[in-house]
Amino acid sequence: MDTSSSINLIVSTVYYAITGILMLFSAFAIYILIRYGRNIILTLLVSSVYILFFLSILAASHFSLNALLAL
């Protein structure tokens, strides 16, 4: 990853800040769902579907970031 230029540094910092906050909120939402949810199967099903979807989009965005910074 080429972060030598200041613009690349800013872009990558903003990206990690935004995705970090999204991950924190996602983790907390899943935590309260599992903690206060009444049906364990339903909560685990929803949580796992969401985690799979979120991580796949996150991985795709990371590839996009790497491609962007490499240019």
Add this chain to the structure above:
Amino acid sequence: MTSTTLRKKLFPSQLDNETIFLVVREHWVHLLLKIIVWAFFAAALPLFSYLAHAYTPAIFDGRSGHAFSLITQIYTLFLALSLLLIWVFYYLNIQIITDIRIVDIDQVGLFSHVVSELHIDKIEDVTSETDGILGTIFNYGYVYVQTAGTIERFEFQNVPHPASIEKLILDLYEKNSNFAKDTGNNAAQRQLP
């Protein structure tokens, strides 16, 4: 794992011999309205992509193409999180009516979980309200329970069949009053923690 262990108690102080009469959430129409608003934001993504393809196809080349992909992917993450939160708040906000109390469980925000209980014998007044076009068509509205306790009024917001809920609460109150007259006890004196 048995079916009983797959379901936790509905609320922490629930007794083993406590009869649950009703578990009610917000009417599905309200959830649908929120999802429709969410869908507008979600639809903006493919619409914007389509317009960009049609009018500025050069945006998808080179560095700007990668930037466009990155922005749409981050926007998708926001959409996914907002949909999860819409559903979590719908699922975790419930009201429960048992034979001895009314329990209001509110997930106010991500970091605020409030459980309020009202013993049936503390009820002073119950009012149901159906308001608006959607409320009239789909029969949902508000139920207000006036109390003699610390919390002066319990509110059931956007619940289905508010008149039925009002009747149920009043029937339970009357049943509890008759039980108290017959035995000299009331619901508050049953073995509560």
